[in-house]
Amino acid sequence: MAEHPAYPVGLRLSGRRVVVLGGGQVAQRRLPALIAAGADIVLVSPGATPSVEAMADAGEITWVRRGYEDGDLADAWYALIATSDPEANTRASAEAERHRVWCVRSDDADRATAWTPATGHSEGVTVAVLTTHARGRDPRHTAAIRDAVVEGLRDGTLVAPHHRTRAPGVWLVGGGPGDPDLITVRGRRLLAEADVVIADRLGPRDLLAELPSHVEVIDAAKIPYGRYMAQEAINNALVEHAKQGKAVVRLKGGDPFVFGRGMEEVQALAEAGIPCTVVPGISSSISVPGAAGIPVTHRGVAHEFTVVSGHVAPDDERSLVDWPSLAKLTGTLVVLMGVDKIGKIAETLVAHGRSPETPVALVQEGTTAAQRRVDATLATVAETVRAEDVKPPAVIVIGEVVRVGPEPAA
CATH class of the missing domain: 3.40.50.720 (NAD(P)-binding Rossmann-like Domain)
Incomplete structure (x- = not known):
């Protein structure tokens, strides 16, 4: 035998x-x-x-x-x-x-x-690798072959076209915090199979260079205080391309439903009768602090964390955040889109009970090659942002967890 x-x-x-x-x-x-x-x-x-x-x-x-x-x-x-x-x-x-x-x-x-056999799975396909003969069986070798094939299918480097009619649709993909390796394997595979990619500025931009030449890439960037593609125009582009029978990937930064206006796009597609699949992504609210050595929770320090949008100031009538209540919490506060409003935010938190010595960390361009961390306190953060010229995108972490990790590099 x-x-x-x-x-x-x-x-x-x-x-x-x-x-x-x-x-x-x-x-x-x-x-x-x-x-x-x-x-x-x-x-x-x-x-x-x-x-x-x-x-x-x-x-x-x-x-x-x-x-x-x-x-x-x-x-x-x-x-x-x-x-x-x-x-x-x-x-x-x-x-x-x-x-x-x-x-x-x-x-x-x-x-x-x-x-x-050494087995792996990708989009309904089981990859099984088996040694031909009993003599010389090397489980590590078969597992390595399995891993290479499955990884290639997942990240699109091993292209296996679907020989079937593809129904029109949109995939709303969370691209993660910026590092192209932090997109989900499903998101990366869908990118490789797309006909059209409508991409945010905060998505993993390096992945766009890997797309085949026939893929149409539409820039849906929203630059703070600068050029941007209106949300209605984005919605229309999603609908029109899907109606043309194309596979459309809407590539967003972080997770589509964490301050990403993802549900607005889902609703627009639903009204147009276009099927939409949401592919969750790694939220920058957790991953970026982690990449900078800051845990959002830590035993004996913080038993909860709260994520809020800082795109409008606490005294703005449009704000839906209960800042006085947040000031009374003892856990971690993570602020997204709040660089230009951090002075007002810090002032409000201190006015309602937070210590002015509460540590603050700002992590700019988190998980990318340009990542940098700037530390301050609630009392000094406004001036620190100006002096250090901190720019969006930056994740702001407020709380004692900022001091938990090793000292940031000078």
């Missing part, structure tokens, strides 16, 4: 009996995929890892709490033998042979009748 290559096949195990012998690390790794396949799983083992025990407690598997006994594989379609007892593994493997049950052995692949 060892001279012949394995025959690859996909098992459809939904509702079919699968027996797993052993509740250790091998079972812990393999069980989730068997559960996802809908198998009727029976675990036979006197003990199990906490994660495997949790699967049994949740009713995802049936746990028989004893060692292997002859007859356990009766009526099974598939067996995974992964106990620490070589003699029990050999007896179970012989039973599987008698009952013609495909059997994987974690301790001796040469004596198994089936091998588990």
Whole structure:
């Protein structure tokens, strides 16, 4: 048998009996995929890892709490033998042979009748990599090939066109805080498949250079106090391109629903009868402080954090923020879009009870090559912003967590 290559096949195990012998690390790794396949799983083992025990407690598997006994594989379609007892593994493997049950052995692949491939998933496709022969099997090599293929499919570097008619639609993609590596894998894949990309200034701009030449890129930048594309024009562009049967990606910075006017775009598309899928992104409100070494919560320091928009001053009648109440909180306050209003914000917080010595950090161009951090206090932040010429985009963190991490570089 060892001279012949394995025959690859996909098992459809939904509702079919699968027996797993052993509740250790091998079972812990393999069980989730068997559960996802809908198998009727029976675990036979006197003990199990906490994660495997949790699967049994949740009713995802049936746990028989004893060692292997002859007859356990009766009526099974598939067996995974992964106990620490070589003699029990050999007896179970012989039973599987008698009952013609495909059997994987974690301790001796040469004596198994089936091998588990290195698998990965991307957009409804399972990538399975299998060594051709038992001799010279190298699990690390097959896993590396699997990872390379899956990563290529996810990030668009390995292009596999869909040979089907694509329904018109819009994908509202959160691009993360700016570093192109911080977009989700789904967002990156959708970018690679797009016909049109309508991009914000704060999105991961470096990814636009990787798009194929046929992709139309529309600049939807909103520059503070400068040029911008009106929201109505953005909505119209989304609708018109989608109606032309194109795959449209609306690439936004951070997360589409965190001060991103994403819901306005979803509503405009819904009114036009255009389907829209929201792909969440990493919000700059958490990721940018983290990139600067600032945790928004920390044991014994802050048990909550609040994210607010600072695009209008506290004394502006348009403001919906209850600044006096925020001043009374003891946790972290994260302000987005507040660089030019930080003086008024600090003044209001101090007037309503926050200590003027409360530390403040401003992180400009967070997660990008141009990132810089400027520290101050509520008493000094207005002057510090002017003196250090802090410009948007910058995330402002107010609270004792600013002092938790290592001292910022000079």
